[in-house]
Amino acid sequence: MIAPTYGEYERLKTYGSGYSLKGCFDPLASQYILSSPHIGLSPTLQNMGNLVFGEGNLFVMRGKEHKRLRNEFNTAFTAGTTHSYTPMLERVGHGVADKLELTSDTASINIMPVINNAALTAMTEAALGYLVDDFEDRYVSANAQIMAAASDLSPGKILADALGTYLPEWILHAAVKLPTRTFNTDLAQQGSDITGDIFGALLNPDRSDTTRTPSTGEEIITQTQLLMIAGHETTATTVAFAFWELARNEQCQDMLRAEIHWTVGEAGSGNIPYDRMPLLNAFIKEVLRLYPAEPFTERMALQDTIMPLSETITTATGDQISQVPLHKGDILIADITSYQRLESRWGEDAHEFRPFRWIDGEVSKGEAVGPYANLLTFLGGPYICLEWRLAILEMQILISELVGNFAFAIPENDPITVRLANTLPPP
């Protein structure tokens, strides 16, 4: 069930915290769904994960295998490694600013393709150690097609999602033609001598660390599609929402620009302490709260079990319950969007975009559900987003570079409606 406008079904004041859409946004229940060994991926996500990211990818793995590979990948995604991407991301940011500068006399510019390209460039350099220009044009067009497919609202895609629960994988492979082979071919041809990037770190591990079981080249190559798609589309979408909100909120934009200019003036342009910019970080948190790139995720009960709730709810038969019995095979939706608009969690103005809530100290700590600001945007539990730190750094740098140099506004008579699809498509 897709709302005509994003946020309509999440307006809990109108519909109450339990309406007939099958979804769960109770923090405790979400924690349980995301962490319990009794809960696995839903068949739809399993099929779609294999189809889009390739067989054997981290996203569809579970249990010991996931833990081993995840531990291995975590070594390439520490806070320190992520920080080392700062100069590269700043270069990407300057490149975007230069492109916008060239077109700044045009009446109105759609910045989405520019942001999309910046996110692709950043991921290509961070993960593969290559410039986008090193690849053929089909690399860029394949990525653009994946972006379009992920936010597709077409009846065919909705049907494919529905059938995904029932059809075997080989039919899905034949039915949906995503250009996913592009990445494997490119990496196999060019990728094995990479250094100074994520794949380089994984391929050349610290051999003195005997606690690690280094991944094989094959295993790493298998994760390429996942890293590229998960790292590119999500970040581009989130940055697009950031600029949409800035364009709607001139005062916030001006204050942010002042903070950026002041910080750059104090620290120098190659030395910007992004984590110590209060408004920039409050703004990013608010964007991530209201516009999670993955608005919900699906899971399935692997056995009969009991799901706890943090608040008592009244069932259709009038019973008050504080836990929900689940049956093997029940499909569960962890509704990230609604959790992040829950008034009991974020306050009465939970639906408003108000970055200052993070500065005023109004956001209560609450249950620790995710890795960043207690948001579920990067999910929680063992299957948490692998590179949430890189996503945040990328946002900090792109926003600082662009807001520091340009002013953004929405063209007159051009209303933008946000809709929900498989992902939260950019406005």
Ligand code: HEM
């Ligand atoms: C704003 C940007 C991003 C958002 C909102 C985001 C969100 C998420 C979410 C919600 C999941 C869990 C999916 C599920 O289980 O249903 C996830 C997983 C993942 N993300 Fe991100 N992500 C972002 C950026 C990135 C980046 C930059 C990378 C990098 C390389 C990345 C790599 C991954 C990977 C590999 C997984 C699978 C982890 C596993 O299953 O163990 N993501 N992400």
